[in-house]
Amino acid sequence: MGNQPKRVFRKKETADFNAGLFREGILKGDRAILAKAITLVESHSAHHAEMAQILLQQLSDIESDSIRIGISGVPGAGKSTFIEALGSFLCSKGHKVAVLAVDPSSNLSGGSILGDKTRMEELSRNPRAFIRPSPTGGTLGGVHRKTRETITLCEAAGYDVILVETVGVGQSEAAVRQMVDFFLLLVLTGAGDELQGMKKGIMELTDAILVNKADGANLGPARKTMGEYNGILHFIQPATKGWTTKAYTCSAATGQGIKEFWEVIQTFQRTAKDSGVFDGRRQEQLKDWMQALITDRLHSLFYQSEAVHGRLSSFQNDVLAGQKTAPLAVEELFAAFIAGIK
Numbered sequence: 001m002g003n004q005p006k007r008v009f010r011k012k013e014t015a016d017f018n019a020g021l022f023r024e025g026i027l028k029g030d031r032a033i034l035a036k037a038i039t040l041v042e043s044h045s046a047h048h049a050e051m052a053q054i055l056l057q058q059l060s061d062i063e064s065d066s067i068r069i070g071i072s073g074v075p076g077a078g079k080s081t082f083i084e085a086l087g088s089f090l091c092s093k094g095h096k097v098a099v100l101a102v103d104p105s106s107n108l109s110g111g112s113i114l115g116d117k118t119r120m121e122e123l124s125r126n127p128r129a130f131i132r133p134s135p136t137g138g139t140l141g142g143v144h145r146k147t148r149e150t151i152t153l154c155e156a157a158g159y160d161v162i163l164v165e166t167v168g169v170g171q172s173e174a175a176v177r178q179m180v181d182f183f184l185l186l187v188l189t190g191a192g193d194e195l196q197g198m199k200k201g202i203m204e205l206t207d208a209i210l211v212n213k214a215d216g217a218n219l220g221p222a223r224k225t226m227g228e229y230n231g232i233l234h235f236i237q238p239a240t241k242g243w244t245t246k247a248y249t250c251s252a253a254t255g256q257g258i259k260e261f262w263e264v265i266q267t268f269q270r271t272a273k274d275s276g277v278f279d280g281r282r283q284e285q286l287k288d289w290m291q292a293l294i295t296d297r298l299h300s301l302f303y304q305s306e307a308v309h310g311r312l313s314s315f316q317n318d319v320l321a322g323q324k325t326a327p328l329a330v331e332e333l334f335a336a337f338i339a340g341i342k
C-alpha cells in the first residue's frame, strides 16, 4: 500500500485519474491519499478541480456522524493552544480529529496555522489527528469552498470531530459559521474593554464563549469576565434555536475546563439533533453553499466574458465622463454579455 498513493498522483493526470483508488485510500483512512485529495481540492488548475469533483461525487454516499466546530478569537486568545488541548483529549477518547483553518490573510502570511504547528506539537504527531493549514490564494469565497470540500474528505476518512480555526476578522467568521454545527468564541479577560470593541454581530454567531487563560492569578478575573459576558448574552439572540449561548472559563494551558467544554458540545449535539435543528442547519448550509457556488460561477462567467471584458473600461469611462448613466452602462453590458453567451 505504501507505494500506491505516490503512483496515483504522479501518473499523467486526467486520463489516468483513478478516483476509485482515491476513494478506497480515503475510506481506509490513508493520510497520504487524504492529503493528496485535499491538494486536488485546493489546486488552482481547472483540471485538478475536475478530478476533485469526480472524487467528491464518488464519496457523496459516505455517512459520517461528525461534529463540525468553528473556533474563533483574536490572535493571542489561545486558539492553537486550545485546539492542541481539546484535540489531544478527544484523540485519547478514541475520536479522530481534523484541524482545518480559514484564514483569508494567509495569502500574505503563508498560513498562520503553519507556524502554529509548533504550538500543536503533540497533536500534529498524534496518528488520530490530521492538521491542514489554510489553503492559500483566492478570495474568501474560494477559501470557503475549498474548506467545505476538505471537510467532506476528512469525514469520509473517518475524522469525526472537525475543528475549523479562523482568525478574528468579521468576514471569515461568518463564512466559518456557514460550515459548522457549533461556533465557539475564545476570549480573554477584560471583557469590559473588549466588549466595547466587539461587534454584537460576532456574539450573535456564537454557541459558546470560552474565557481562556483561567489559570493562576488570572482565575478570578476570568470568572468575573465570564459573568460579564453572561450578562450581555442575555440580550443577544442565540445563534442556535433551542440553545442558550453561555460563557464558560477554561485554561488551554493546564487543560482545566476542556473536558467540561466537551460535555457542553455533547449536550448541544444531543439537543440539536433531537429537535431537528442540527440536520435542519446542515440542509440550510448545503442550500447556501449551492447558492454561493452559483453566485461565484456567475461572477466569473460575467467578468471572463470577452463581450464584457472588451467593453468594461470604455463603459466605465463613459459613466465617469457623464455620457452614460451607470444603470444604462450596466444594461448594455448585460445585453452584450447575454448576446455573447448565446
Ligand SMILES: Nc1nc2c(ncn2[C@@H]2O[C@H](COP(=O)(O)OP(=O)(O)O)[C@@H](O)[C@H]2O)c(=O)[nH]1
Pocket: 073, 074, 075, 076, 077, 078, 079, 080, 081, 082, 116, 119, 212, 213, 214, 215, 250, 251, 252, 253, 254
Ligand atoms: N496562561 C495561559 N497562557 C495561555 C493559555 N492558552 C494560551 N496561552 C498562551 O497565549 C499565547 C497565545 O496562544 P496561541 O494558542 O498561540 O493563541 P492564538 O493566536 O489564538 O492561536 C501563547 O504564548 C500561549 O502559550 C492558557 O490557558 N493559559
Ligand SMILES: [Mg+2]
Pocket: 079, 080, 081, 112, 116
Ligand atoms: Mg494560532
